Amino acid sequence: MMAPLERLTSVESLRSWTDQIPFHYEYTAGVAGERFLRGFKDGRILASACEECGKRYVPPKMYCTDCFVEIRKYEEVGPAATVAALAESYVDFEGKALARPRTFAFVTFKGATGGLIHYASGKGLGVGSAVAPRFREKGKRTGTVLDIEEFVVR
Amino acid sequence: MKRVAVIGAGMTKFRRRMLETGREMSFEASRMAMDSAGMEIKDVESVVLGTAPDAFDGVHMKGEYLMDGAGGTNRPYSRVYVGGGTGVFVPVAGWWHVASGQFDTCLVVGEEKMSPLHPHPQYAFWSIFDHTTERPLGVTLLWIFSLEMRRYMHVHKVREEDIALVSVKNKGNALDHPCAQLPARITVDDVMKSEPICLPVKRLDVSPTSDGAAAVMLASEDVARKYTDDPVWIDGVGWNVDTQYWTNRDLYYPRYVEEAARMAYKMAKIDNPKKQIDFAEVYDPFDYKELHHMEGVLLADKGEAPKLTREGVTQRDGDLPINPSGGLLGVGNPIAAAGVMKVCELYWQLKGEAGKRQVKKEVDRGLAQAWGDLLQVGTVITMKR
Ligand SMILES: [Zn+2]
Numbered sequence: 001m002m003a004p005l006e007r008l009t010s011v012e013s014l015r016s017w018t019d020q021i022p023f024h025y026e027y028t029a030g031v032a033g034e035r036f037l038r039g040f041k042d043g044r045i046l047a048s049a050c051e052e053c054g055k056r057y058v059p060p061k062m063y064c065t066d067c068f069v070e071i072r073k074y075e076e077v078g079p080a081a082t083v084a085a086l087a088e089s090y091v092d093f094e095g096k097a098l099a100r101p102r103t104f105a106f107v108t109f110k111g112a113t114g115g116l117i118h119y120a121s122g123k124g125l126g127v128g129s130a131v132a133p134r135f136r137e138k139g140k141r142t143g144t145v146l147d148i149e150e151f152v153v154r
Numbered sequence: 155m156k157r158v159a160v161i162g163a164g165m166t167k168f169r170r171r172m173l174e175t176g177r178e179m180s181f182e183a184s185r186m187a188m189d190s191a192g193m194e195i196k197d198v199e200s201v202v203l204g205t206a207p208d209a210f211d212g213v214h215m216k217g218e219y220l221m222d223g224a225g226g227t228n229r230p231y232s233r234v235y236v237g238g239g240t241g242v243f244v245p246v247a248g249w250w251h252v253a254s255g256q257f258d259t260c261l262v263v264g265e266e267k268m269s270p271l272h273p274h275p276q277y278a279f280w281s282i283f284d285h286t287t288e289r290p291l292g293v294t295l296l297w298i299f300s301l302e303m304r305r306y307m308h309v310h311k312v313r314e315e316d317i318a319l320v321s322v323k324n325k326g327n328a329l330d331h332p333c334a335q336l337p338a339r340i341t342v343d344d345v346m347k348s349e350p351i352c353l354p355v356k357r358l359d360v361s362p363t364s365d366g367a368a369a370v371m372l373a374s375e376d377v378a379r380k381y382t383d384d385p386v387w388i389d390g391v392g393w394n395v396d397t398q399y400w401t402n403r404d405l406y407y408p409r410y411v412e413e414a415a416r417m418a419y420k421m422a423k424i425d426n427p428k429k430q431i432d433f434a435e436v437y438d439p440f441d442y443k444e445l446h447h448m449e450g451v452l453l454a455d456k457g458e459a460p461k462l463t464r465e466g467v468t469q470r471d472g473d474l475p476i477n478p479s480g481g482l483l484g485v486g487n488p489i490a491a492a493g494v495m496k497v498c499e500l501y502w503q504l505k506g507e508a509g510k511r512q513v514k515k516e517v518d519r520g521l522a523q524a525w526g527d528l529l530q531v532g533t534v535i536t537m538k539r
Contacts, residue, residue: 021281
């Protein structure tokens with residue numbers, strides 16, 4: 001029998017099977033991730049700082065990938081950030097048109113390596129714009145990256 | 155071909171659930187192995203990492219994800235994978251990196267984080283069974299292990315109580331392992347009365363699921379001698395994969411393990427393994443598997459392993475200590491990390507650094523073995539002082 005070239009519409013006629021793998025995940029944020037997410041609750045963006053080479057990682061890592069030593073020091077970065085790149089999405093994950101396009105930015109922080117991808121808006125938003133995070137109201141923060149609503153032009 | 159030495163080892167605690175991410179555990183084990191060797195990251199020329207299905211950690215392309223925690227960034231780095239046999243296959247892969255002359259050093263890391271997967275890590279195996287003849291029945295891994303255990307018991311007329319002795323020994327040995335997850339002083343009666351899972355397999359016949367990482371540092375002879383006066387040598391490696399049709403072989407004996415062992419013995423010029431191997435870390439995710447594998451690697455005749463166990467030969471103070479670490483039954487079973495843990499144990503035992511776990515007799519050569527896939531792969535390494 002030839003392999004079906006089209007998506008199956010009647011599985012019974014082909015003696016094929018349907019099944020799904022029924023599992024879900026519960027992840028730990030990890031040592032550095034835990035610090036990072038708790039920082040959001042306080043309205044802070046934390047970097048981990050290597051005491052050997054001075055490199056500061058956003059998001060924080062518990063080790064320096066260059067020196068390969070453990071990092072125990074955490075420092076606040078920002079809130080001032082700079083837009084390094086922008087993208088405008090017109091469709092969602094499944095390819096359906098969004099009600100209105102959504103702008104994403106990759107933002108970086110002075111003195112830190114790495115950065116964050118997040119929603120962004122504001123007058124004159126472009127590459128090089130100075131932006132800052134707008135956090136949710138304190139009582140509504142849950143310790144995820146969505147505690148930041150978006151980055152807005154300062 | 156260059157001689158390859160192990161010059162450092164390290165491992166995290168094995169636990170049901172760790173706060174550390176897989177990357178962070180990989181870092182901790184890698185850093186310990188480097189510290190124990192006296193090396194820094196600049197001294198690491200290549201990295202091999204082993205980790206079992208992506209479905210455990212819940213991170214697709216897990217090899218790439220774990221890389222920077224294993225010191226792989228901007229280095230020749232690769233992930234190897236042969237199911238449950240991965241843990242002993244990673245140092246084999248590390249060995250060929252160095253033996254080939256391509257690299258003078260290779261960091262070898264095994265990682266597994268099984269706790270993210272719910273309802274149970276076993277679900278990762280949902281789709282490994284044949285979808286026409288097996289999956290409609292709701293087959294679990296326990297079913298085939300139970301069939302295999304029963305077949306082994308039937309062919310050699312082995313009593314369940316003799317198999318339980320392995321669990322008693324290994325969980326007891328693990329009391330002396332600082333990283334152990336399930337060390338315990340238990341009795342045969344405890345095993346026999348433990349919860350039936352899929353008889354003859356009962357709760358205390360089985361190793362736990364775990365999070366953990368372990369690592370060893372390999373070096374060529376020239377480089378090894380700069381770091382230590384008494385390196386431990388990898389003198390034999392072997393691996394072998396049988397057909398994926400587990401139905402098409404007699405389950406009482408792991409012939410693929412024998413083939414892997416024979417490959418390693420040929421390389422190490424071992425013609426009488428019972429005399430030339432002083433102790434072994436064979437793969438023990440289930441208690442009967444230790445017996446199965448002792449026979450597979452030719453350290454016992456077919457059907458003889460239960461007798462040796464009953465007579466105390468395999469205890470730490472016996473003539474042929476088996477799993478002095480406490481094995482997977484006692485230390486824990488983060489799949490790929492568990493196999494590397496066994497190689498770490500060979501290193502510590504051969505260096506005389508195993509502390510309270512140090513076997514009583516003088517040891518010059520040890521063997522580690524892992525097993526996996528659908529009852530089909532055997533991986534073997536022998537190490538010598
Ligand atoms: Zn650094």
